[in-house]
Amino acid sequence: MSGAFRLPSGGRIDRSRPVRFTFDGRDCRGFAGDTLASALLAEGRHLIGRSFKYHRPRGFLSAGSDEPNALVGVGRDEAHYTPNLRATQVELYDGLVAESQNRWPSLDLDVGGINNLLAPLLPAGFYYKTFMWPKKAWTSFYEPKIRAAAGLGRSPGAADADRYTQHYAHCEVLVVGGGPAGLAAALAASDSGQRVVLCDEQAEFGGSLLSERQAMIEGLPAAEWAGQAAAELAARANVTLLTRTTAFGYFPHNMIGLCERVTDHLGVADPRLPRERLWQLRAREVVICAGAHERPIVFPDNDRPGILLAEAGRTYVNRYAVQPGTRAVVFTATDSAYRAALDLRAAGIKVAAIADLRPEANGPWPTMARKAGIDVRTGTSVTGTSGRLRIRQAQLAPIRADGSVGTSEPVACDLLLMSGGFTPSVHLFSQSRGKLAWNANLGAYLPDVSVEAERSAGACRGVYGLEAVLADGFAQGAAAARAAGGTTSPVRGLAVKATDCGHDASSARRPTAAIACSPRPSSTGRTTSPPRTSSLPPARASSRSSTSSATRRPAWPPTRARPRT
Amino acid sequence: MLIIACPYCGPRPELEFRYGGEAHVARPVDPSTLSDEDWGAFLYQRANPRGLHAERWRHVHGCGRFFNALRDTTTDFFAATYETGTPRPAGTPADGETSR
Numbered sequence: 001m002s003g004a005f006r007l008p009s010g011g012r013i014d015r016s017r018p019v020r021f022t023f024d025g026r027d028c029r030g031f032a033g034d035t036l037a038s039a040l041l042a043e044g045r046h047l048i049g050r051s052f053k054y055h056r057p058r059g060f061l062s063a064g065s066d067e068p069n070a071l072v073g074v075g076r077d078e079a080h081y082t083p084n085l086r087a088t089q090v091e092l093y094d095g096l097v098a099e100s101q102n103r104w105p106s107l108d109l110d111v112g113g114i115n116n117l118l119a120p121l122l123p124a125g126f127y128y129k130t131f132m133w134p135k136k137a138w139t140s141f142y143e144p145k146i147r148a149a150a151g152l153g154r155s156p157g158a159a160d161a162d163r164y165t166q167h168y169a170h171c172e173v174l175v176v177g178g179g180p181a182g183l184a185a186a187l188a189a190s191d192s193g194q195r196v197v198l199c200d201e202q203a204e205f206g207g208s209l210l211s212e213r214q215a216m217i218e219g220l221p222a223a224e225w226a227g228q229a230a231a232e233l234a235a236r237a238n239v240t241l242l243t244r245t246t247a248f249g250y251f252p253h254n255m256i257g258l259c260e261r262v263t264d265h266l267g268v269a270d271p272r273l274p275r276e277r278l279w280q281l282r283a284r285e286v287v288i289c290a291g292a293h294e295r296p297i298v299f300p301d302n303d304r305p306g307i308l309l310a311e312a313g314r315t316y317v318n319r320y321a322v323q324p325g326t327r328a329v330v331f332t333a334t335d336s337a338y339r340a341a342l343d344l345r346a347a348g349i350k351v352a353a354i355a356d357l358r359p360e361a362n363g364p365w366p367t368m369a370r371k372a373g374i375d376v377r378t379g380t381s382v383t384g385t386s387g388r389l390r391i392r393q394a395q396l397a398p399i400r401a402d403g404s405v406g407t408s409e410p411v412a413c414d415l416l417l418m419s420g421g422f423t424p425s426v427h428l429f430s431q432s433r434g435k436l437a438w439n440a441n442l443g444a445y446l447p448d449v450s451v452e453a454e455r456s457a458g459a460c461r462g463v464y465g466l467e468a469v470l471a472d473g474f475a476q477g478a479a480a481a482r483a484a485g486g487t488t489s490p491v492r493g494l495a496v497k498a499t500d501c502g503h504d505a506s507s508a509r510r511p512t513a514a515i516a517c518s519p520r521p522s523s524t525g526r527t528t529s530p531p532r533t534s535s536l537p538p539a540r541a542s543s544r545s546s547t548s549s550a551t552r553r554p555a556w557p558p559t560r561a562r563p564r565t
Numbered sequence: 566m567l568i569i570a571c572p573y574c575g576p577r578p579e580l581e582f583r584y585g586g587e588a589h590v591a592r593p594v595d596p597s598t599l600s601d602e603d604w605g606a607f608l609y610q611r612a613n614p615r616g617l618h619a620e621r622w623r624h625v626h627g628c629g630r631f632f633n634a635l636r637d638t639t640t641d642f643f644a645a646t647y648e649t650g651t652p653r654p655a656g657t658p659a660d661g662e663t664s665r
Binding site (some may be wrong): 250251253255282433451 | 567
């Protein structure tokens with residue numbers, strides 16, 4: 001069934017270059033441009049791993065570097081074996097050999113799964129309380145056995161055959177992240193002729209733009225615009241573009257550690273090339289465009305294979321042309337998941353229902369979803385799921401006015417998308433010793449007081465909506481170039497045609513809190529005690545005022561000692 | 566890694582420098598007239614402020630010369646560097662005050 005869930009057209013894969021790989025010894029096919037995750041989903045495989053302790057079946061949750069479940073071991077031989085790689089980050093190449101982890105004898109039939117059934121008998125500290133006698137057996141017998149039963153990947157059996165190098169570099173402006181904000185920031189910053197480095201962890205610049213179906217920028221489809229912007233940057237002599245490069249560390253005085261994966265995506269690499277290159281980059285100004293992560297929603301059995309984040313579902317459909325399922329339920333607390341539902345529907349996936357935790361949803365996307373004939377149920381929660389190795393049905397229950405959960409109704413599905421809003425990715429900002437401030441309106445921590453000469457732009461400082469993100473990225477890029485000594489003030493109208501989801505204000509605030517504290521309802525649909533929705537803070541009119549402080553700078557010293565090289 | 570601006574060579578990475586203790590500590594003109602306490606204080610007692618601190622650095626793997634620097638001990642940012650023998654730059658906060 002090679003590629004049975006591949007859409008006939010679309011996506012950013014290269015259909016002229018088929019690729020063969022093996023997963024757990026089974027031959028599989030994909031296309032160049034696939035990740036291991038998207039190729040396996042195209043084959044209809046959702047079960048990808050087992051949980052750490054209870055060996056619960058786990059599937060893909062996301063489509064990017066925030067993947068918690070899909071950990072695989074990759075390598076053609078022991079000397080090139082790497083455990084615990086995220087399948088969503090492994091680029092496909094001809095001859096790739098991947099294996100699942102933490103299962104025996106096979107992924108589908110895992111003996112360790114017995115732990116899940118025994119879970120009620122295993123209280124915390126069970127091992128230390130139980131396996132006490134004879135005393136010597138703990139080190140010689142019990143602990144090795146328990147350790148073998150738990151854990152994730154295995155160590156490679158041979159010494160690493162690859163070479164690694166390092167590289168020192170200087171630039172005026174470093175832009176971290178090549179999504180819409182990062183591309184706009186790099187375009188603005190490089191206008192002045194200063195040295196600009198733009199790095200992104202993926203193989204292709206564009207970030208979330210690559211998953212857009214309808215949005216247009218400067219009259220082009222978003223993904224196409226991203227390609228064109230990257231080409232424009234590549235043509236500028238003062239710009240260095242680094243793909244497959246993760247900014248992993250922010251060290252004092254704007255020294256950034258970058259890890260560039262040079263040959264991991266190549267089946268047969270030039271032996272002169274190193275596998276990875278460590279960049280120690282000294283930047284005069286840094287623009288962090290790290291984006292935001294989608295939040296999962298907490299409900300019973302939300303770890304079943306077939307339950308994905310809404311934006312991940314969108315990415316698989318639009319970017320990789322893969323159907324992650326045939327009949328979907330969308331569980332949301334934001335408008336953005338409606339956009340995902342409509343994208344799924346456009347790809348031929350039936351959307352059985354949209355369960356919205358909020359009492360009402362009247363934004364442009366919910367309106368479009370209703371118009372498209374999707375069963376939109378507001379004030380509805382998912383109270384449980386069933387299915388052994390893949391979700392088979394979801395229990396949908398109405399939330400009554402008093403906050404109690406009503407009788408649940410089963411809805412058959414093989415895919416459940418969830419969206420609990422977005423959390424700005426502030427990791428690099430925090431590493432730079434910057435202080436965060438809580439924004440009650442967005443329900444998120446945002447960058448507040450900077451220490452180093454850096455600034456955040458776009459979703460990682462709580463600016464959502466494509467047009468606003470592009471404008472913010474451009475403005476911050478230009479400001480960084482000026483702060484680094486540039487004199488030009490670039491102007492560019494990045495005209496956008498897209499419908500915003502309104503991630504702020506009315507979105508992900510209360511409902512996630514409500515579900516987080518809701519008691520576990522029984523599968524028979526018995527009414528349980530009410531989760532409180534009324535005790536949460538009221539919405540505020542605007543979120544923008546509080547984000548303006550994100551660029552606040554210490555007043556003194558006016559200039560800091562910075563490299564001039 | 567810190568960047569330190571040597572007043573003679575320009576900004577260089579921290580690796581090229583060696584710390585030289587508190588700056589502007591004048592040796593008494595006639596030590597024999599000092600009491601034991603004063604002499605001990607001159608030898609051993611140093612400020613340890615939280616905030617700006619005037620200190621000596623030596624560009625040991627460069628020009629080899631000593632110079633003075635104003636460093637914020639809480640943030641490690643240098644407010645100024647200046648040649649040995651010159652007074653502290655005007656307009657900078659006093660020792661122990663934070664730069665922010």
